[in-house]
Amino acid sequence: MDLDPSMLRSMIVRGAERIVARADELCALDRAIGDGDHGTNMKRGLEAVLAKTDDIVALPTGEALSAIGRTLVMTVGGASGPLYGSFFLAAGAAMARGGRLPEDLVEVVAAGVEAVGARGRSTAGEKTMLDVLIPVLDALRAEAGRPDLAGQIKAKARESTERTAPMLATKGRAAYLGPRSVGHIDPGARSSCMLVEAVCDIVEERQ
Numbered sequence: 114m115d116l117d118p119s120m121l122r123s124m125i126v127r128g129a130e131r132i133v134a135r136a137d138e139l140c141a142l143d144r145a146i147g148d149g150d151h152g153t154n155m156k157r158g159l160e161a162v163l164a165k166t167d168d169i170v171a172l173p174t175g176e177a178l179s180a181i182g183r184t185l186v187m188t189v190g191g192a193s194g195p196l197y198g199s200f201f202l203a204a205g206a207a208m209a210r211g212g213r214l215p216e217d218l219v220e221v222v223a224a225g226v227e228a229v230g231a232r233g234r235s236t237a238g239e240k241t242m243l244d245v246l247i248p249v250l251d252a253l254r255a256e257a258g259r260p261d262l263a264g265q266i267k268a269k270a271r272e273s274t275e276r277t278a279p280m281l282a283t284k285g286r287a288a289y290l291g292p293r294s295v296g297h298i299d300p301g302a303r304s305s306c307m308l309v310e311a312v313c314d315i316v317e318e319r320q
Contacts, residue, residue, distance in 0.1 A: 116174045116177075116214050118170040118171070119170075120315060120319060121169075121170050121174070121177060122166055122170045123315045123318075124311065124312050124315045125162060125163065125166050125169065125170070125181075126163065126166065127311040127312075127314060127315055128159065128307070128308045128311040128312065129159035129160065129162060129163040130163075130311075131307045131308070131310070131311045132152075132155050132156055132159045132304060132307055132308070133156050133159060133160060135152070135307060136152035136153060136155065136156040137152060138152065138303070139151045139152030139155060139300050139303060139304055140152035140153060140300075142297065142298055142299070142300040142303055143300040145297040146282060146286070146287035146290055146293075146294050146297045146299070146300075147285070147286045147287055147300065148191065148286060150190065150191065151191070151193060151300040151301065151304065152300075152304075153190075154189045154190040154191050154193055154194070155189060155193060155304050157188055157189065157190070158184065158185045158188045158189030158193075158194060158197070161184050161185075161187075161188040162181055162184050162185065165180070165184060168180070169181060173208075173209075174205075174208050174214065175205045175206065175207070175208030175209035175210075175212065176205065176209065177205070178201045178202075178204045178205030178208060179201065179202050179205030179206065179209070180205075181201045181205075182197075182198040182199070182200070182201030182202035182203075182204075182205060183198065183202070184198075185197045185198040185201065186198030186199075186202075192233070192285060193301060193304070195232055196229050196232055196233055196242065196301070197229075199225075199228040199229055199231075199232040200225035200226070200228055200229050200246075201225065202228065203224040203225045203227065203228030204221050204222065204224055204225035204228075206224065207220060207221045207224035207225075208221055218253065218257075219250070219253050219254055219257060222249075222250050222253060223250055225246075226243070226246045226247060226250050229242065229243060229246060230243060233284060233285075234284075235284045238280065239280075239282065239283045239284045240277050240280040240281065240282040240283065240284070240287060240294065240299045240302075241282075241284050241285065241299060241301055241302065242299070242301035242302055242304070242305040244273055244274075244276065244277050244280070244299065244302050245270050245273045245274055245277075245302045245305040245306050245309065246305055248269050248270075248272075248273040249266055249269055249270055249273070249309055252265060252266055252269040253266065260320075262316075263313035263314075263316040263317045263320075264313070264317065266309060266313050267309065267310050267313045267314075270305070270306040270309040270310060270313075271306060271310075273302065273306070274298060274299075274302045274303055274305075274306040275298065277298050277299040277302045278295075278296060278297060278298050279295060279296070280294075280295070280299070281294060281295055282294035282299070285301075287299070
């Protein structure tokens with residue numbers, strides 16, 4: 114089953130608006146352990162996706178997710194573009210192979226998370242966006258079927274974001290800081306959390 118176009122539109126708009134509104138926060142987090150441009154890059158990418166919303170929501174879900182991925186790869190600078198793009202391209206491919214929503218949500222998200230790990234050669238515990246995405250995926254597996262699933266996922270995303278602060282970065286530019294990376298929330302984890310929250314908010318509003 115494809116995702117309802119109006120719901121997909123709402124998710125795109127809510128996610129883009131949240132990133133745009135909080136781009137300065139993401140840049141501030143990135144200035145502490147990176148180049149300081151994560152918010153600017155993500156804003157540019159999500160604005161590009163937003164501009165294509167009409168075309169995207171007219172597509173089958175798998176193709177729509179892939180279109181989001183291609184747009185992010187082409188417009189988000191730094192490492193974030195390929196990483197976020199890989200997530201949506203892989204999730205879209207999983208849907209195109211016969212995935213159904215919500216029945217195959219775990220498998221679709223897992224495909225995206227696996228692609229991010231492969232692209233970044235990283236896993237949980239290295240102070241990256243995977244430190245949100247992997248716990249969210251684990252929660253989806255464990256809590257599937259609960260009526261308050263969206264709320265549980267949001268809580269897990271927020272909790273996991275905060276847990277990146279005491280981590281030592283071992284991937285990306287932050288890794289060059291060594292012990293100085295400790296004490297700062299990872300900007301990629303924060304932007305991932307923002308997008309997860311946006312999607313869950315729409316799910317809760319539609320229930």
